[in-house]
Amino acid sequence: MIDFFGVSDEADVFGQTVQLLDQQDFHLPPGRYALLSPVPEYKRLVIDLLAGIRPPKHGQIAITGSISWPLGRPSVMRGQVSGLDLITMVADLYGVDADQAGDFVSLLVSRPDLMDTPVDSWPPYVRSEFNFALGLVPDFDIYIIDAPVPFEQTRFTRMWKVLFEDRLVGKTLILSSYRPKNLLDYCDKGLVYTDGRFIIETDLEECIERYPARQAREELGFANNADSSKYSELDF
Amino acid sequence: MSPNDDRIARWRARREAEKTSREAHPDLPTDLAVIASRAEALGRGGEEDAGPILVLITESLRLLPRESVGDRRKIYDAIARGIEKGVEEAGDPQSDYAELRRRQLRTLIRVVEVDARAGMDPVADGYRPSGYDEALGALAESYAKRKARSETLARRSAMDGGEAYELTVPVEDEGDLLYLRDRLAVIDGARRFAAHDALxxxxxxxxxxxxxxxxxxxxxxxxxxxxxxxxxxxxxxxxxxxxxxxxxxxxxxxxxxxxxxxxxxxxxxxxxxxxxxxxxxxxxxxxxxxxxxxxxxxxxxxxxxxxxxxxxxxxxxxxxxxxxxxxxxxxxxxxxxxxxxxxxxxxxxxxxxxxxxxxxxxxxxxxxxxxxxxxxxxxxxxxxxxxxxxxxxxxxxxxxxxxxxxxxxxxxxxxxxxxxxxxxxxxxxxxxxxxxxxxxxxxxxxxxxxx
Structure with missing residues (x-):
């Protein structure tokens, strides 16, 4: 359950300061939501607020229960540190046993042999698998996914999907993906961010037609929001 | 094994297959019963490609008399009967997959018949019916849509019922999956603190x-x-x-x-x-x-x-x-x-x-x-x-x-x-x-x- 109390926020998007929310009160009950927006570039900013990883300029956001980091977000699992270092960090943060978490992730991913090498040296698909595999380790009340759910026909995908279905029972999901099938598979409602406010739509298919899921410009390789252009050094 | 022994082994296998086919389809002549038995596998498995059905049709036409429409009809009927038996054995004759196989067979019969009546030889080497891709492609597409729709409905039903949607995994993955589920249960059990703890x-x-x-x-x-x-x-x-x-x-x-x-x-x-x-x-x-x-x-x-x-x-x-x-x-x-x-x-x-x-x-x-x-x-x-x-x-x-x-x-x-x-x-x-x-x-x- 996520509640917004008088939330106002703004952000720099492609060099312009935009008002994301203005004195918004909003209640998001438990459920499975596909995050949609006519401007996909805003979705990442909105996810940051929903996930509680960036406070708004004004107002309060109350999150009831544990919430995941934005699973699948590529920047999360990067750096010169090894996969085992990142597993240890996540284990420390969420109070799980690092060795058990390491065993689990190693059993699930396609390239367990890379776990003790720097993450930046891994092929992108291994990083993505690692990111999603690690997301299964702590049991969250609210899952946030900021990438397409794994879809390649591999052992990892088959296993991950089954285990994720297990994890999702009775939990809340907020999924931001540019693949409509992902949204239809995992969600039953639309959480639409438009005109500076949130709307919950119950007819997901109609909602996807109205707000077609597409990639944001940063996902297509263009510059991210203005903030990223200011700080190009990303050594983690 | 000498060539003669090999020949005898093949003969015995053929006789055994004919015997099994006759038992499965006692009202059909032996040749047609064998074709029907071969067709069973096409309705039973998870194969979605229409290619194997076309192969069975052309091979059957090559082996049996095919000059008249009536002769060909008997072959088609035997294949249809085999596929029907196959889908029944698979457990769900009303499934989207069963419907796909029936439609693929009907479409293939139609295009092969059109060619045969136009004077083309369906048993010639490299034969491919005209209009194959268009007709079968449309079927595959609509099947994929139906399958996705069914999956979505099943997922919704699982979501509404508060259950995990059951995805099937290949048999070789089942052991690993069981072990991974067990590992997650152990991780959950050993968790040191809950999310709402502060210190x-x-x-x-x-x-x-x-x-x-x-x-x-x-x-x-x-x-x-x-x-x-x-x-x-x-x-x-x-x-x-x-x-x-x-x-x-x-x-x-x-x-x-x-x-x-x-x-x-x-x-x-x-x-x-x-x-x-x-x-x-x-x-x-x-x-x-x-x-x-x-x-x-x-x-x-x-x-x-x-x-x-x-x-x-x-x-x-x-x-x-x-x-x-x-x-x-x-x-x-x-x-x-x-x-x-x-x-x-x-x-x-x-x-x-x-x-x-x-x-x-x-x-x-x-x-x-x-x-x-x-x-x-x-x-x-x-x-x-x-x-x-x-x-x-x-x-x-x-x-x-x-x-x-x-x-x-x-x-x-x-x-x-x-x-x-x-x-x-x-x-x-x-x-x-x-x-x-x-x-x-x-x-x-x-x-x-x-x-």
């Missing part, structure tokens, strides 16, 4: 960060680590050389090499604490994707790790230099350790303020080298305030760094007592810096976006 997650977050920052430090090149020693050593050499050229051997009862070592090493620690802290506010923004972590935490943890590294650098330099007769040993070890730690904390507090400033004004980061050199001049690295004329001492005594480094030197050297270093002023500055950093961070936190 433990806070402490764990710091532990997680410090361990990760140490991993970052470790992952840096060996030259970078070696620089922790080389940097101060070079500064010591430059400072000592400067004083020696001026003919100084002692500065206010402090021997020049040790004086330079204390100033140089403390400055490097201070510089690392300050600038690693402020840089991590932005360079470690990826860590902000974890809700428990804040820019201040990432900054301070980065600065702390570099500060801690001087726990090793100081003793190695002091003991090494002492053994080589360069440096003297400290007079008050605990006092030195205390004031070095306070100096590091001053650096962390300044770094946190720089981090806040650069959040509001990103260009501030480009001023790093200028700020660094300016601060070095007022850090007490090169001289202590007592070396300056009284009227000029205020030029450096405003800086808390000067007080901090002079207090380190006062603890180190028995013969030096600093008249100017003021612990109260230093602690007041640290307090003010901490408060401004905390307030500033609260005000600008929303401007720091997770990477």
């Amino acid at each position: 433990l997650p806070g402490l764990s977050a710091w532990r997680a960060l410090l361990r990760l920052q140490f991993a970052f430090l470790r992952s840096e090149s060996r030259i970078a680590l070696l620089w922790s020693f080389i940097g101060p050593a070079m500064l010591i050499a430059i400072l000592s050389a400067g004083y020696f050229f001026l003919g100084a051997r002692n500065i206010l009862n402090m021997d020049v090499p040790t004086f330079a070592m204390i100033g140089g090493t403390t400055w490097y620690m201070l510089r690392n604490a300050m600038f690693r802290t402020s840089a991590a506010f932005h360079s470690k923004r990826a860590l902000l994707n974890f809700r428990q972590l804040t820019p201040v935490m990432t900054g301070l943890s980065a600065g702390l790790i570099y500060m801690f590294s001087y726990i090793f650098v100081f003793p190695v330099l002091i003991i090494g230099g002492y053994l080589l007769h360069f440096f003297t040993l400290p007079h008050d070890v605990i006092g030195v350790a205390f004031w070095v730690a306070i100096t590091g904390i001053t650096g962390l507090a300044i770094g946190a303020n720089f981090g806040v400033i650069s959040t509001i004004w990103p260009f501030f980061r480009n001023l790093g080298p200028v700020i660094q050199r300016s601060m070095m001049a007022v850090s007490g690295t090169f001289l202590v305030s007592e070396q300056l004329p009284v009227e000029h001492r205020d030029l450096i005594l405003w800086s808390p760094l000067t007080h901090a480094v002079q207090l380190v030197r006062q603890s180190y050297f028995e013969g030096y007592v600093s008249d100017d270093a003021n612990p109260e002023y230093l602690f007041t500055c640290i307090g003010v810096l901490c408060v401004t950093a905390a307030i500033g961070q609260r005000l600008v936190r929303h401007r720091t976006f997770p990477a």
Whole structure:
């Protein structure tokens, strides 16, 4: 359950300061939501607020229960540190046993042999698998996914999907993906961010037609929001 | 096995197949019963491609009389009967898959018949019915849509019922899956704290960060680590050389090499604490994707790790230099350790303020080298305030760094007592810096976006 109390926020998007929310009160009950927006570039900013990883300029956001980091977000699992270092960090943060978490992730991913090498040296698909595999380790009340759910026909995908279905029972999901099938598979409602406010739509298919899921410009390789252009050094 | 034995084995296998087929389809002639039996597999398996049905049709037409429409009809009927039996055995004759196979067969019969009646030979090598791709492609497409729709409905039903949607995995994956589920149950059972606990997650977050920052430090090149020693050593050499050229051997009862070592090493620690802290506010923004972590935490943890590294650098330099007769040993070890730690904390507090400033004004980061050199001049690295004329001492005594480094030197050297270093002023500055950093961070936190 996520509640917004008088939330106002703004952000720099492609060099312009935009008002994301203005004195918004909003209640998001438990459920499975596909995050949609006519401007996909805003979705990442909105996810940051929903996930509680960036406070708004004004107002309060109350999150009831544990919430995941934005699973699948590529920047999360990067750096010169090894996969085992990142597993240890996540284990420390969420109070799980690092060795058990390491065993689990190693059993699930396609390239367990890379776990003790720097993450930046891994092929992108291994990083993505690692990111999603690690997301299964702590049991969250609210899952946030900021990438397409794994879809390649591999052992990892088959296993991950089954285990994720297990994890999702009775939990809340907020999924931001540019693949409509992902949204239809995992969600039953639309959480639409438009005109500076949130709307919950119950007819997901109609909602996807109205707000077609597409990639944001940063996902297509263009510059991210203005903030990223200011700080190009990303050594983690 | 001789060729004759091989032939006999094949004959026996054929006889066995014919016998089984007759038992399965007793009302059909043997040839048609065999075709029907072969068709069963096409309705039973998960194969979606229409190719194997076409192969069976053309092979059957080649083996049996096919001149009249009636002859061909008998073959088609046998295949249809086999497929029907196959889908029944598969368990769900009303499934989308069963419907797909029936439609594929009907479509193939239609296109083959059109060709046969037009005078084409369906049993010729490389035969492919005209209109095959269009007709079968449309069927495959509509099947894929129906399948997706059914899956979505099944998922919705599972969601509504509060159950996990059951995805099928290949038999070879079932064992692994069972084991992975078991591992997750063990992980859940051994979890140390729940999400709503307050104290433990806070402490764990710091532990997680410090361990990760140490991993970052470790992952840096060996030259970078070696620089922790080389940097101060070079500064010591430059400072000592400067004083020696001026003919100084002692500065206010402090021997020049040790004086330079204390100033140089403390400055490097201070510089690392300050600038690693402020840089991590932005360079470690990826860590902000974890809700428990804040820019201040990432900054301070980065600065702390570099500060801690001087726990090793100081003793190695002091003991090494002492053994080589360069440096003297400290007079008050605990006092030195205390004031070095306070100096590091001053650096962390300044770094946190720089981090806040650069959040509001990103260009501030480009001023790093200028700020660094300016601060070095007022850090007490090169001289202590007592070396300056009284009227000029205020030029450096405003800086808390000067007080901090002079207090380190006062603890180190028995013969030096600093008249100017003021612990109260230093602690007041640290307090003010901490408060401004905390307030500033609260005000600008929303401007720091997770990477």
